[in-house]
Amino acid sequence: MNAEIIEKLKAAVGEKYVLTEDEATKPFLVDWTKRFVGKAVVVRPANTEEVSRVVRIANETRTPVVPQAGGTTLVGGSIPDDSGNAILLSLSRLNKIEDIDTVNDTVTVEAGVILEDLHKAVEEKGRFFPLSFGAKGSAEIGGNLATNAGGTAVLRYGNMRDLCLGLEVVLPDGRIWTALRGLRKDNTGYDLKQLFIGSEGTLGVITRAVLKLYPQPIGNQTALVGVESPDDAVKLLNECRTAAGPYLTGFELMQSKCLVRVHEQLPDIGLPGPVDDCPWWVLAEVSCSPDSGPSLEEILGKAFEDGIVKNAYLAQSLKEFEAFWKIRESIPEADARVGNNLHNDISLKIALIPEFLDVTVRRLKDAYPWLDPSLYGHLGDGNLHFNIGSIPSNLAFENEEGIRKITYEETVKRNGSISAEHGIGQLKREHFLQLKDPLELELMVKISHALDPNGIMNPGKLLPDRK
Amino acid sequence: MNAEIIEKLKAAVGEKYVLTEDEATKPFLVDWTKRFVGKAVVVRPANTEEVSRVVRIANETRTPVVPQAGGTTLVGGSIPDDSGNAILLSLSRLNKIEDIDTVNDTVTVEAGVILEDLHKAVEEKGRFFPLSFGAKGSAEIGGNLATNAGGTAVLRYGNMRDLCLGLEVVLPDGRIWTALRGLRKDNTGYDLKQLFIGSEGTLGVITRAVLKLYPQPIGNQTALVGVESPDDAVKLLNECRTAAGPYLTGFELMQSKCLVRVHEQLPDIGLPGPVDDCPWWVLAEVSCSPDSGPSLEEILGKAFEDGIVKNAYLAQSLKEFEAFWKIRESIPEADARVGNNLHNDISLKIALIPEFLDVTVRRLKDAYPWLDPSLYGHLGDGNLHFNIGSIPSNLAFENEEGIRKITYEETVKRNGSISAEHGIGQLKREHFLQLKDPLELELMVKISHALDPNGIMNPGKLLPDRK
Structure with missing residues (x-):
């Protein structure tokens, strides 16, 4: 990057907060999966005004801006390319929780607030912020919004989109659009915040947000439930939804071998008892x-009588409840210890999942007999982390294109999504550009041109390159 | 409109479904409040393909298109101007309920399905579609989507936006964008449906949708609760939210005089007992x-001990539950029988409502001593139908501008919305254009130009005139 731009950036945010040396920039320039490594000047503004100055400089000099919050992307969404031409705009210093309103049940936060810190802060006021997933100790709110994060509580509370009532955004020309009114109803024109949520930093930089809060759950019943098949898991889901209504807050499906592997690889995490009597397990939570x-005991008892449920462990204490969730959340780590895994993150209409699993696993196994799939996910939302390992562990990666092709073909054939939660970023961009409805893609490109005419916002992610 | 266009329209949808005679077009060309009367050729396509043909003709000939579903707009949003140059595109013949999926808990519907018909159809399958409001027997789904309808169940289930999982839209150039996959999670690019929802027909014509379904409520407890002040009503709301969590499905605030007037004007609707001992009443529903x-009885008992609640009638039967809601829903009709009312539909952060009511009513009464406000609304969503009548009844209308000015000033000062539910349409357009953040308006205009370059979609509503 030319020295003049760097000087301008230093004037904008202070010399100390413009990092140019490899050692200093390195932690910002690699994604969690270590697949994407970039090169860039890292700029760390302290507040919205400084973000605005940085983006203004970028727009005037046609310098690409890559916004980054917690940097926990699984698709390389917040990592620049390796040209060294970009500004990596880190939001982590914007870390204030500004206003917890327990009457309106809303909180105003800056983009760099860590999700878990938000959980703790609102809990102290007797409130609950439901978004939660494994990376909550590092992921930050700005990234959660830019990727419309999902996780384990979507079944009851929705995605990040559903939890957001207002945004402040620095637009691609550096102007600040502030819409932090925190209203639950507002029909005065287009709901513009919806465009920025889930746009992966391609339309502007989210700097603040108003989020919904909820009363704390009034209790908890959690069980690990053994079933014969995904089909029975779908039946159980329906029983639970009908009987527990809005109190059904979690419904995760896992292969038995995922649970076994967690205990083998991470022996501190115990299982409540044998799990090899059932090929599939459900983690069900009623709040x-x-x-x-x-x-929940009654619901499961009835399902047992109906032959849907084969075995069940009910958490007897808060400690056991936490242990059950720990098993679920540790599957990716346990898989990673066995070898490299191809992560997929797909969604389908719920009724189609059992048949999809059947057909797709069979097709994959026919083509690649050494495959070792690790199948689990948020069944209640129709979302599967359809992850593919292999023995030996490098084979899945060496055959990545072929494996993804089969997986995505079967997904798209059933009108499913190739990215339920993680977004497109760099990892899935080529597949996305091939598979997405061309008309829908055309509309996205039109909007991107309308809002970011110079194409400076996170180029190389999601949308096709500008011509 | 020139004869050539009319011939093309007849070829597109069949001669019978192109109405040009005053007598035939009249019912389509006046809004419910009878304030807006337009002139247009009325075209009644039977399906998406025919809608596409009509819009294509309109785009090629630069003819304005005014989409209309049930026509229950309160702001003239689906009524054309009186130039006679426009096509009134009626969606009412697209009235098929296509697929009720009780596993995915979704339903696919055409834009012309009447809301109440949808309620009945899903109820037969043991499911529940929560959107509900007074005009449900006439309002149609396409209009509910185009205006992001709200109503009485938003507190628990959200607006129409929150209930929609997919759309089919005929774009301003006549191409059909179909995105009816019905997924609960899909992070593959911008969530374009959000743009069309609430855009009041200015970006395209919604022809089909996938909507969320819910299990039917497992019971019902409803009460009319007397309180001393809006402040105490806010306190009670918090008690109810904390104790009833997701089962709190309704929380409506009404002036005592609204209840009395309903019984006076519509004597068939009885009150459960005297209501003049409390100036304000809450209709609370726990599902x-x-x-x-x-x-609910326990919650109210505790609030009574705390001095928040002064009186309460608990519904003792389904009939009484229905009667309580009937009182609430009949307020607009009772008001209309007394005289003309200026309808407002504002929202605020909930904690600000008591003070807003104090100040605004005082300012209004100082300026217009003959005012007769009828104050009620969805307190749980921060949404008030702050309606202003007068004695004699014509005075409020004669002073409309002044009354709206004070009301909107006090709303905007508190970062509230001048249209919580009803939208902007024609009625509030001038105020909207004056009061909206200019940057936000600029973004809306940019998007409108990007998607509708010829400006044919519902001109004269919401956005400023094209230059």
Whole structure:
């Protein structure tokens, strides 16, 4: 990057917060999966005004801007290319929780607030912010919004999109659009915040947000439930939804071998008992006490009588509840210890999942007999982390294109999504550009041109290159 | 309109479905409040393909298109101007309920399906579609989507936006964009459906949608609760939210005089007892039985001890539950029988409502001592139908500008919205254009130009005139 731009950036945010040396920039320039490594000047503004100055400089000099919050992307969405021409705009210093309003049940936060810190802050005021997933200790709110993060509580509370009531965004020309009114109803024109949520930093830089809060759950019943097949898991889901209604807050499906592997690879994490009697397990969570609402034990008892459920462990304590979730959340780490895994993150209409699993695993195994799939996901949302390992562990990666092709073909054939939660970023961009409805892609490109005429916002991610 | 265009339209949808005679077009060309009367050729396509043909003709001939579903707009949003140059595109013949999926909990519907018909159809399959409001017997899904309709169940289930998982839209150039996959999670690029929802027909014509379904409520506890002040109503709301969590499905605030007027004007609607002992009443609804979840009686008992609640009538039967809601839903009709009312539809952060009411009513009464406000609304969403009548009844209308000015000033000062539910349409357009953040307006205009370069979609509504 030319020295003049660097000087301008230093004037904008202070010399100390413009990093140019490899050692200093390195931690910002690699994604969590270590697949994407970039090169860039790292700029660390302290507030919205400084973000605005940086983007203004970038726009005037046609310098690409790559916004980054917690940097926990799994698709290289917040990593620049290796040209060294870009500004990596880190939001992590914008880390203030500004206003917890327990009457309106909203909180105003800056983009660099770590998700888990937000959980703790609102808990102290007797409130609950439901977005949660494995990386919560590092992921930051700006990234959660830019990628419309999902996780384990979507079934009841929705994605990040559903939890957001307002945004502040620095637009591609550096102007600040502030819409932080925190209203639950506002029909005065297009709901523009929806464009920025999930746009992966290609339309502007999210700097602040108003988020919804909820009362804390009034109790908890959690069980690990053994079933014969994904089909029975879908039946159980319906039973649970009907009986527990809004209190059904979690419904995760896992292969039995995922649980076994967690215990083998991470021996500190115990299982509640044998799990090899059932090929599939469900982690079901009902967020009330049995006296204040539906009883999970009763629901499972009935499903057992109906032959849907084969085995079940009910958490007997808060400690056991946490241990059950720990098993679920540790599957990716346990898989990683066995070898390299190809991560997929697909979604389908729920009824189609059992048949999809059947057909797709069979096609994959026919083509690549050494495959070792690790199948788990948020069944309640129709979302599967359809992850593919192999024995030996490098084979899956060496055959990545072929494996993804089969997986995505079967997904798209059933009108599913090739990215339910993680976004497109760099990893899935080529597939996305091939598979997406061309008309829909055309509309996205039109909007991107309308809002970012100079094409400075996170180029090389999501959308096709500008001509 | 020139004869050549009319011939093309007849070829597109069949001669019978192109109405040009005043008598035939008249019912389509006046809004519910009878304030807006337009002139247009009315075209009634039978399906998406025919809608596409009509819009293609309109685009090629630069003819304005005014989409209309149930025509229950309160702001003239689906009524053309009186130039006679426009096509009134009626969606009412697209009235098929295509697919009720009880595993995915979704339904696919055409734009012309009447909301109440949808309620009945899904109820037969044991499911529940929560959107509901007074005009449900006439309002159609396409209009509900184009205006992001709200109503009485937003507190628990959200607006129409929150209930929609996919759309089919005829774009301003006549191409059909179909995105009806019905996925709960899909992070593959911008969420384009969000642009069309709430855009009041200015970006395209919604022809089909996939909507979320829910299990039917497992019980019902409803009460009319007397309180001293809006402030106490806010306190009660917090008690109810904390104790009933997701089962709190309704929380409506009404002036005592609204209830009295309903009974006076519509004597068939009885009150459960005297209501003049309290100036304000809350209609609270908890959607479970007291054995299967929180007890409304207990919640109210505690609030009574705390001095928040002064009086309460608990519905003792389904009939009484329906009667209580009937009172609430009949307020606009009762008001209309007394005289003309200026309808407002504002929203604020909930904590600001009591003070807003104090100040604004005082300012209005100082300026217009003959005012007769009828104050009620969805307090749980921060949404007030702040309606202003007068004695004698014509005075409010004669002073419309002044009354709206004070009301909107006080709303905007508190970062509220001048249209929580009803949209902008024609009625509030001038105020909207004056009061909206100019940067936000600029972004809306940019998007409108990007998607509708010829400016044929519902001109004269919402956005400024094209130059």
